[in-house]
Amino acid sequence: MREWADDDSVPGEYVDGHRTEEEVPTFLHDAIVGWLVAIFHAWLKGAGWVLSSEAKLAVSPTRGRKPDVSVYLRGAAPSRRASLLEVPPFIAVEVLSPPHRDQVRDRVEKLFEYAAFGVLRYWLVDPEIRIVTVYELGADGRYVVALSASEGQHPVPGCDAFVLDLDALWAHVDSLPE
Numbered sequence: 468m469r470e471w472a473d474d475d476s477v478p479g480e481y482v483d484g485h486r487t488e489e490e491v492p493t494f495l496h497d498a499i500v501g502w503l504v505a506i507f508h509a510w511l512k513g514a515g516w517v518l519s520s521e522a523k524l525a526v527s528p529t530r531g532r533k534p535d536v537s538v539y540l541r542g543a544a545p546s547r548r549a550s551l552l553e554v555p556p557f558i559a560v561e562v563l564s565p566p567h568r569d570q571v572r573d574r575v576e577k578l579f580e581y582a583a584f585g586v587l588r589y590w591l592v593d594p595e596i597r598i599v600t601v602y603e604l605g606a607d608g609r610y611v612v613a614l615s616a617s618e619g620q621h622p623v624p625g626c627d628a629f630v631l632d633l634d635a636l637w638a639h640v641d642s643l644p645e
Contacts, residue, residue: 492520492562499592500535500560500562502636502639503536503562504517506632507536510628511540515544515557516538516539517539518536518539518556520533522537522552523552524551524552524553524556524581525552526584532577532580532581534559534560535562536560536590537556537558537559538556538558538559540557555581555584555586557587558587558589558626559586559589559590560589560591561589562594577589582604582608582609585604587604588602588603588604588613588626589601589610594640596617600612600615601613601614601615601624601631603624616633620634
């Protein structure tokens, strides 16, 4: 039983008895999230769903996390009425923010939590150094790096016919106002 099941609708993530402070994303952060949502929709072609950052995952009995983007394949998705998702997504994505605390949360805490929850692929998008890292869940329950790149077009391992165009992503970022 989740110790925080009494109110799944309260905003924010839940970590060991406490609601966490909501991250305040920048325009850059949200523009990358929007770009990713669009390319995932195009890739899925109706064979799944893409959720944005308000989807809350019940990663453990004491933790509820909100990835920036979650991808579910048809046949492996939660109920449409679920406000707290107890089914792991096929892909969870975090767009990194500069503050140290946010970096630790996404690079360390969520890496282990999403693996234990059963998220098959975890993507980290770092707009500051322009690197996308794709982790794939191994048979031992740990993530291994399946792809790490900063430019070019790359087929994403485990994502049939999905080609990640990093040049297009960074061109989108460069088109944003200063």
